[in-house]
Amino acid sequence: MHNSGFSLPEPIQGPPLWLLAELTYKCPLQCPYCSNPLDFAGHGEELTTAEWVTVFKQAREMGAAQLGFSGGEPLVRQDLAALIGEARNLGYYTNLITSGIGLTEKKIAAFKDAGLDHIQISFQASDAEVNNLLAGSQKAFDQKLKMARAVKAHGYPMVLNFVTHRHNIDQIDRIIELCIALEADAVELATCQFYGWAELNRAGLLPSRAQLERAERITNEYRDKLAAEGHHCKLIFVTPDYYEERPKPCMGGWGSLFLSVTPDGTALPCHSARQLPIKFPNVREHSLQHIWYDSFGFNRFRGDDWMPEPCRSCDEKERDFGGCRCQAYLLTGDASQADPVCAKSAHHDVILAAREEAETSTLAIDQLSFRNDRTSRLICKG
Amino acid sequence: MSDNVKTPSLDQTPRLRPGYRFQWEPAQKAHVLLYPEGMVKLNDSASEILKLVDGERKVADIIDTLKARFPAAADIDEDILGFLETAHAQFWIQFT
């Protein structure tokens, strides 16, 4: 196309449809696979209530319809009910993504009054935590179960999210049973993605192929069973792309549908993009309109002009956009490379080695790096 | 509640499943159905039907209303029943 004397017009960039508001990096938990940046303790001042409302208004005017409140733990923000109310008034479908820690019946009711549409409770549990949970012991997990029941009692749709890894994936049948008993409307069983904290801990987290195949088979059996019963609970099983030969189309394309705003106002095309060596714009300095359509960061990997080989001449580039930029950067040191998950990538051996390692890893859960301020300060150079 | 039906019968009353919201999106110039972490963009006929799914009108009322509004449309009954069946299979709506 570049030598053919004419070029087709670039497809017109549509608006962001999804806005993720990462209200705070503060969190009472310390998951070893947290997707927050490794140096989160070194980041700037949180946006104020008024600043968030301005962000919501701008994104809504542009066309965003789904709004997710996340973090960190969004419940840490004292103005959460007010933010929900503002967002709902603007016409957003509002999703609260929480660990359930810090949730109370009173808050559940107050959020309902404010117009909250949906609550997702994440069981971002380590091995011991999942065990406690399934065994019904330990206070924190009694709390989660109690809150899951209260969420349903208040008439919300509820999605339960379980991050699976090699230490808990073998209990997938019990996880599914528990979710059905809690009347979840959907269950996300996602093997952790290896960005942020999970990358640091990969050898201790990545399940073996046999573990994964077993978990997928069991999930499919439950799907058939639910379908036969006319049960609406949806099981969403996300395989780690380390076991694929082609990468996933990251976020439906860079800067294509999804806009994420971090606690200090940095706007990102995907919540893990902050680790890339790109300066991303801040909502304190620019309008969202400018950020989305004109900023360097959001245009950096749009279209396919940026692609080197093998993606450039590949006939699959419109399906996967060359995969995940963060993974490419993390594993090759160059964010414009093909995602090494792709078998056509010259760096695919990194993935093969990780699979190999997953067959033999003996790292126990207590050898993982837990996500907390202390570890973060050690990693943060600032 | 007979929420296990396949083809809806005329005296049943459809309503949106709790947590689902139907609204007009100016930026997409379309009606959409919003639900936990998801969104479907609806075509015109689906939108016309869903506008009438309010938990009060029976399937028969919806058919009559749309027939009166679009007298030239052929086989409108089948289209409406077909859409409601799909919407139910997708768990967008419930019948009572």
Ligand code: SF4
């Ligand atoms: S992944 Fe875990 S540690 Fe990270 S923000 Fe979420 S709950 Fe907190």
Ligand code: SF4
């Ligand atoms: S070479 Fe690039 S575009 Fe082709 S399948 Fe692999 S990642 Fe996708």
